[in-house]
Structure formats: structure tokens, C-alpha cells
Amino acid sequence: MPGREPSPRRDGYAPLRAYAAIGDGRTIALIAEDGSIDWLPLPNLDSPTVFAAVLDSETGGCFTLAPTAPFRVARRYLADTNVLETTFLTDDGEVRVVDAMTILDESLGPFRELQRRVEGIAGRVSMRWQLHPRFGYGQRPTRLELRAGVPIAVSGGDALAICAFDAGRPQIEGGVVGGCFETSPGSRSVVALCMAHQEPLLFPARAELDARFDRTVAAWRTWVAARAPVGPWQGAVTRSALALKLLVHAPSGAVAAAATTSLPEQIGGERNWDYRFCWVRDSAFTLDSLLRLGCAPEAQAYFWWLVHASQLTRPRLQPLYRLDGGARATESSLPLRGYLGSLPVRIGNAAAGQRQLDTYGELLQTAWLYADAGQYIDPDIGARLADIADLVCRLWREPDAGIWEVRSAPAHFTHSKMMCWVALDRAGRLADHGALPRPHVAEWRRQAEEIGEFIELRCVSERRDGYTRSAGSEELDASVLLGLLSGYGDPRSARWGRTVETVRRELGHGPYVYRYTGEDGLAGGEGAFVSCSFWLAEALARVGRLADATALMNDLVELGNDVGLFAEEIEPSTGAFLGNLPQGLSHLSLISAATAIAEESA
Amino acid sequence: MTVWPALAGGFAGTLVLTTILRTASELNLTRMDLPFLLGTAFTADRARAKAVGYAAHFVMGLAFATGYYALFLAVGRHDWWLGAAFGLGQGLFAGTVLVNVLLPLVHPRMGSPLSDATTVALLESPGFMARNYGLRTPAVSLVAHVLYGTVIAVFLTLANR
16 A cells, blocks of 8 residues: 555644645645544634644644555645645555645625535545544633534634535534545545634525635636746745745735644743744745745835835834734733643744844845845935945944844854844945935944954954854854855855854754854753754855755755644654744745756856 | 705715725625625626626615605604614515525526536525524624614714704
């Protein structure tokens, strides 16, 4: 029997590597190999969940659908889509489950809709589905009732209708809605979750479900067909682009850092964060990737979101903003047990209040990329960007929390200083293009020179002749590679060459790369950071070590899970995923590295 | 006493009623969305349905205001408490008959006891006092309608001082 055994659950928790993601541009569901949907916020990605078993297997809520007999499993996304196909193989036969969050069209459809479509392939397979809806991260009371034979789950302003077609007679028992049915070759069943938020429910007809599913598949394929080819690793790049598209919050154009909160960076540890916000830190990578992929509308929407969101705090920037552009991200803890006991489970993110100087460089680099692609920066935005450059002139001598948002004392992080240099350099270039007012250009250039002197004198290890984590320290940090990728210094200089080699030798572990050495104010350790590996591959290409870059990239694209998704981190000894997923920065870095290596190879 | 103050009051009262329902919806007290319910009777396009629904809602608000005006004329007074009582009566009528029984019968996309196999989506029917949209819906709806009636009476009182 082909396929493989599904990864076993431990204390009710599937390995993070076992999750695939489906979404509709508003929210994302995570589906484990065993057919259980263990994560689904409603109505938006940053809303409370109806399924959160990945954070509490007892009270979080989930939606299981699988054969009743032991099974093997094979998964893939339908080609060029975010529609997941899971094939279950049992001794009795074979059955295919196709999961999709459908995209609304001109017909009157539910507010959000998740379809689970079951097709009998061979033999007769007994299937069971069970739904444990638990609104409000499992904390809000949920009322279950049957209305004209249709199970309904209601909690405050949210409601869910479970519309089952040829999937057994739904029954409600003990807070669970479920049904059993048997497949035969050619049989087709559907269980659809039709969700309402602050409006009446809609109960779609079977024909409408079918039509909407077909249109959803077609919509994804149309989107992929319009993307520009980017050379080798096209399959991994396309999957990354699709994962990124899932994380784009359709109403605003913001890109969430990941789909989840509090999936741990160390099992049982405290490094659990809510990533359902948009980080300015990721902006240059995001815009660059969108432009390289030919996603001009998404790039424009994203830039405008960035400008709109940062207006609230201007000229200062928060490290992150809400997906709707709001600035508040108050952090609190939920009374959930956490993934394999990893506590606390946080919502909100206190990093919003940190000072991270690198964000200014990221924003101005983003503006530069945007303008360089021929897009127009109007005088009002230009004046605001100039204010930000002036602010960088005043702030760059201050210590900050750095790109990694350490919770230890602020420091003079090398990466932050490099990005301050990038901020002022790009401000000058934008002014040369007429996109920014010119009165302060000379001052920006003078301050940029001072920053460069500071970096070259204070942020370099005499012993290694390479860049260190922070001024006056001998610690290492892979984030300095971003300085290289953003254009700080000459990539072919000996210092950059030695820095890249040092990062590879001392932070690397095979294809894996850890973020940094030294203190960060938190207890425990963490896995290797996926993005750092891709940054290293790109840096190798930029310093001229193309063969090494290509070899590393070949290794890296194999590190994703069975459907090509990446989490934030990977434990090198086991290959286990750690941290939130799917992680936008991991996929952005993959796209960036693949395109950079292709460029250098050309 | 002319009908114009009643119409102005009907417009203002509908504004108040709509605001209360929308606020209650944001506070997760109810899923009742009158513009959506009314608009989907005319179109399947969500955005258009809401626009049409708001327009229809205000037209109905004005139409009911003329009915209130006739009642005030008939009883020869238009005290605020009388307006509130009319609003309470309308709220009860809307919850028990208008929205609960009549709307599902005439709404082409709403399920009713007469619904059978169909190829189009059906909207969740309101149920008695629209409680299908949340158990607090009757209270929210009655408060909103009482204020609607009160506003019309107050407009008439102010105009006839």
C-alpha cells in the first residue's frame, strides 16, 4: 500500500511538520496529516478561533474527517492552488479528501466557507467526521442545535452551519457534531462549514458548493499563471508564493508574519508569540518578492497599507501593526494548555512597543524598491519619508531591541546600524530621483558616513575581521547578512566574505543556521531559523560563491514539509518544525534567495 | 399638524434604530442585519445587497412614520410615551409576524416551512422574535423600535410647539 503512516500524535498534538494550510485571503485553516483541522480563526486571521486544538487538544476545538480503520496517507496541493488533497489508503479501499476555503463570487455565499469534499476511489471505506466547535479560543460558550436537520453552532455574533451532503445523518452529542458514511468508487460527499459573523447564516445548495469549489481552484490557477517565472526551484518558489498569498490580508493588503500564535520555538518553552501581525521588518523582502513575482497589484496594496499604517505613529515606526493597519497590539495570555505544554499562549504582541531601528531602513528600502520599479511616490508620502530620514539622523546612536526583538537590555546591534545606514542612503537616492524633498540630503549623507564609521570601527571583530552581533561584542548574528543583502558595503569585500564564512561555520549546522549567539533575555534555546539559512544562500551568491549557494539552496528547498511549507524554525537533530507556520519570512527568504541566485547565475 | 415632522422623525428614528442594531451587532449581541436581509431579497451581490438594503430600510422607516402620523392624528396627541408605545407595538409585530412569518414567505432566498429542495442558497430564517439571530435579539430590537417611535413623537412635539 503506497502512502505513509501519518505522524503519530503526542498527548493529542500532531507534529507541526504535519500541518498544511488552506485559506481564502481572510483566514487560514491548518489541517494535520490525519485529517484534523486544528486551527481556524474566524472571521479573519487575527480573530479568535473556532478550532485551536493545536494550542489545546482538549478544549481548543477541531474538525476531524478520516477513515474509521487504520490508514496510510499521501498529500499534495492540487497543482498551482491552495487546495489540499489528502488520499487515505486503508485495507478496505482508497478515498480522497479535498479541502478548500472557497473564494466568494457573484453568487450569494456564506461569509466564510470551508469545504471538505470526499471522493471514493477504490473499495468501500467507512468514514467518520466529528466537529468540536469552540468559539473564542475555546473560551466562549458555544450552543449547538439542529435547525431543520442542519447542525448549527452559535456563539455571540458568530455562527456556523454544518451542511453535509451524502455524508451521513449529522448528529449532536455532548458538544460534538458528527456523522458516519461509507464511500464507494465514484461516490462524492461534501461537508461544508458555512460561517456567519454579525449576519444571518446562509445555507448553500450542493450545486452552489460545487460551482464555488471549481471557481476557487480556477482562481488560484489564474493567479499562479500570471506570476513571472524566476528560474530554478520554480516549484518551491510557486508554493512559497501561494503560501505568501494566503498570508495577504485581502481587505488591506497587509501581509501577516504567520498564520498562528504561540506555536513554540522550543517545546515546553516560553518563546511563544502571536505572529498574526504585519512586521515592517519584512517589508522590503515582501515588496521585492511581490515585484519579482509580477504581483504589481499586491505590491501596490502592500505599500499603501504600509504608508497608511505608519501614518498613525509617524515619523516613528512601530515594529509591527495590525492587519487592519491599527497600531494597538496589547499582549495577553490565554488560559489554554499550549502546544505540548508550551506556555504562555499569547495573543497580541508586546514587541509593538519596542524600539527597533532597523524598521526605518526596511521602510525606506521598501520605498526605494517601489520607486525603482516605476511606481509613483506622491509629494505627501515623500515628505513623510523625509521626516523618517530626519528621525533616523537623531536616533541611530541609541541602542535598540534589534531585529530579533530581544527582551534583554537594548544594545547597539550591528544589523540595526546597517539598516540605519540603508535608510539614509535610500533617502538620498530617493531625493536624487525627486521622490523626496532635498533640503536635508547633505545631512543624511553625512550621518550615513558617520554610521558607516561606527560600524566599521565598533561592530567588527578584530579576531575574525567580520561583523559581530553588536558594538564591542564578539557574539555573532546571522541578521548582519541582511546588511549585505540590503546593500550595505561592497559584497565582494574581504570583510563581507569573511563574515559570511564565519556565520556559516559558527552559526551553521549543515544547511541549518541559528540566529545568534549570546543573551536575549529569555530562558531556554530554540531551533535553527529557516530564514537565516536562505539569507546565507543568498549571501553566498552575492559574495561570489555561486556553487556553494546553489548547493545550499538545493538542500534547503528539501527541508519543507510534505506539501512544501516552512515554519519559522527547524530542529536540526530531528527535522521537527518549531514556531509559527506557515511563516511568511521563511517563504519570502526562499523566493529572494532563489531569484538572487538565478540573477547571479545569469 | 403636517406630515413633514413625522417624516423627518421617521428618517432620524431609522438612523437611531439602524445605529442601535449595528452597535449591538458589533457587541456580539445579535446577528440580525436588516439591510442585508432586505437587500438580499433583490440581489445576490453582497455589497449591492447592503446598499439596496439600507435604502429599503429608510424607505420603510419613512412609510411606517406616515402610519404613526395617522395614528397620532386619530388619537389627537403625540406624546413621547405614546410614540414609545407605538414603537413597542411595532417591534413586537415585526418580531412575531413581519420578520418571523411574512418575510420568509416573500423573501426569495430565505428558508421557510414551505422550502423544499432548491439550487440556491437559503438565508437563515429569523424564527420567533428573530431569536435565531441571537437570544438577545428581541431585547435589542424592541429597544431600537421604542426609540424609533419616541423620536417620531418628539419631532412632532417640537414642530407643533
